[in-house]
Amino acid sequence: MDGHEHLDRSSGFFYRETEGSSAATNSSYMNAHGITGTCYMNADYVNPVGVTNPSVSGQSSLLVAAGVASMNPPLQSAGPVLSPGFGPICSGPTPRRASTYAKPPYSYISLISMAIQQSGTKMLTLNQIYQWIMDLFPFYRQNQQRWQNSVRHSLSFNDCFIKVTRSKDWPGKGSFWALHPDSGDMFQNGCFLRRQKRFRSGTKACTDAQRSGSGFSSSPQSKQVHLNPRRAEVVPLQHYHYQQAAHQNLEPNHPHCSFSHRFSISSLMFEQQNQTPYLPVTYGGDSVLSEQNHPGSFSH
């Protein structure tokens, strides 16, 4: 954190201290209650700066569905900041333009999960995850060393992420990272704001047999699988993820998910499939999604 920006994980709101305010953590909560600071809602997370490709609308719809952003964030609005379709979120006394980007209300685990899930191959390299996060959330274009360290830590530390090592036939830097097949119910109601429970590999029902025949061979003592690009091109795991997601918490009609949360991946997928084609955002010619079928071709 910057020491000036604070996330209220319970509400999903992000608070920014006014200039000159103390960096002490206590003051942030005074701000959160509207005493001295300004409350920003989701529409402030993504800024169109650097977005020049009109195809961004597709991604915008996805983000709006997630409650993340409008591509026209009310940075200069004088009244209460509105969340798209959800009414006033916070009515701080002196809303002011954000000098920097607000931190998204997602944990790193959420961000990584979203990046992986929305990728065509359901697995990304570390650098691809970095890029996805930075492309969607300008906040993360700063202090990269700090949050990228946290991302690496999250990938290693959390059992919900599995490392897919490259085969010798597929050389390159770094491994691919995928979601554990049984990690689908981590997020309450599919909401990415906060995990319902921590995924632990000890509870996993995914066996080596499930992975066998899919191009993956599992290392029994680690959360590592091996990718054989000749054999399966990760498609089976991809399907497995889709089915897992669709029939677990990601399905709006699932008994454990009686509503479609606006921060849920189901909302993202619904928007993507039924409203606006999910076109890649292009920054400097690099496409976030253009390499969906070519995970190894993503380079920056």
Added chain:
DNA sequence: GGGTGTTTAGTAGTCG
């Protein structure tokens, strides 16, 4: 050498 991956430690917020 830089990127990647692992691990440990400390701190803080959330939840039951």
Added chain:
DNA sequence: CGACTACTAAACACCC
């Protein structure tokens, strides 16, 4: 209040 979760920092090893 304790357990859990998340974030951050740091150190270290490995690999391309």
